[in-house]
Amino acid sequence: MTLTSRPLPSPPARRLPALTLLLCLALSLPLAAQERTAVIGARALLEPWSDPLEALGTLRADESVTLSATVTEIVAEVNFRDGEVVEAGQLLVRLEDGEEQAQLRVTQALRDERRSAVERLTQLQNRNMAPRADVEDAQARLRQVQAEIQALEARLTNYRLRAPFDGMVGFRNVSIGALVTPGTELVTLDKLDVMKLDFSVPEVYLALLEPGLGLTARSVAFPDETFEGEVASVGSRIDPVSRSVAVRAELQNPELRLRPGMLMVVVLRRSPREAVVVPESVLIPSGDRQYVLVIDETDEYRLERREVRVGERRLGQAEILEGLAPDELVVSHGVQRAREGDRVRLLGIASDEASIREILEAQRDEGDA
Incomplete structure (x- = not known):
């Protein structure tokens, strides 16, 4: 009988390099997953606040005369x-x-x-x-x-x-x-250091009107500027046709840029008060409720999803009636990627001194370095 030799099977040790490679890949996945989400925060600030009431007004000179012969x-x-x-x-x-x-x-x-x-x-x-x-x-x-x-x-x-x-x-x-x-008109003369601003307000707001009530006014001639003023007097009669009351305010005009006849958009500051204010970008709507992501600065920037009650809104800002305290830090940009319980990487805090653009440019410069 003839004996034939067969090749022996490869020892198990020859598979070690492949297993090691898979193990390294498996370990590297959690490291990538642990990268924190980058966000930009914003502080909840306690600021003067009021309910806006808009109207259209016309400027008049504080004193105006036409000198004639x-x-x-x-x-x-x-x-x-x-x-x-x-x-x-x-x-x-x-x-x-x-x-x-x-x-x-x-x-x-x-x-x-x-x-x-x-x-x-x-x-x-x-x-x-x-x-x-x-x-x-x-x-x-x-x-x-x-x-x-x-x-x-x-x-x-x-x-x-x-x-x-x-x-x-x-x-x-x-x-x-x-x-x-x-009767020949020789010259006109206008006193412009203080301007009178006349406008009308629906009679339903009559109880809120009183001398000294603050307001702001804007003009298309100066779109980036806001002029401060206050109510000087309230008319003694209600217009029976428009059901509105005439109001006269005064605006300081030390640089003499405002002129009689200009059309102004007036915003009356009703019910002045102190309120917790945040940017509207921090709000997360869910049905008829609003939430924010609060950044816990004492727990390595861990996120907490918190329901808040929102009051009035104006120019990209929102009044928070309940759910948020002054000086708390919330997520302003990066809300879509952040989740409750995550720890985030805070790129910066948006404020009047540091805009979103400045924060992002600073991070880009650090990355290039």
């Missing part, structure tokens, strides 16, 4: 430029007044003459050399001429147009040598 005469001087800021009492326009000045000088000379006559008669009367009636007649004639001087001086003011208050003049529409008549 009251006599027929020729313009002798024009002492202003278009858009110039002038002071109260400053001479703006002078009309020819030579004839009136001559009449005034004649009357003043007559006053001096009659005053001397009164003095002479008074001395004679003291010596019993003139009747008392003559003295009294002379005094009456002196008072008469003094009254004429006052009348002439009052008429002369009509030939000089002065600024009645500090303000800004409008366009110059008159020239030296032009003949003006009573």
